[in-house]
Amino acid sequence: MGEDCLLCRAERVTDWHFEDEECWVADCLVCRTPMVVWRTHGLPDPRREAQLLARLERVAAARYGEEGYWIDLERRRIPDHWHAHARPAGGFFDPASELHGRWG
Numbered sequence: 001m002g003e004d005c006l007l008c009r010a011e012r013v014t015d016w017h018f019e020d021e022e023c024w025v026a027d028c029l030v031c032r033t034p035m036v037v038w039r040t041h042g043l044p045d046p047r048r049e050a051q052l053l054a055r056l057e058r059v060a061a062a063r064y065g066e067e068g069y070w071i072d073l074e075r076r077r078i079p080d081h082w083h084a085h086a087r088p089a090g091g092f093f094d095p096a097s098e099l100h101g102r103w104g
């Protein structure tokens with residue numbers, strides 16, 4: 001747990017869609033797509049990772065439709081704290097992001 005880790009701080013600066021004792025799902029501040037964040041600073045084993053992704057997929061399907069999203073496991077900004085994005089099919093940012101259409 002690092003005080004300078006943005007994901008450990010878990011500030012509610014965007015809409016939160018789901019939370020439990022394991023994780024939370026909120027819109028990413030940059031991408032505006034749903035993002036699941038493990039509450040533990042570190043990387044889960046594959047079994048736990050699958051459980052966490054199931055939470056994200058529920059939110060993503062409600063936002064983009066069952067076939068309307070893809071899971072992005074790459075951690076670009078904070079590589080040592082597990083999180084994953086659900087991105088709209090064929091895209092990177094949510095249309096609500098000011099970066100939408102400018103990049104990727």
Ligand SMILES: [Zn+2]
Nearest residue numbers: 005008041081
């Ligand atoms: Zn962290």
Ligand SMILES: [Zn+2]
Nearest residue numbers: 028030031085
């Ligand atoms: Zn993001």
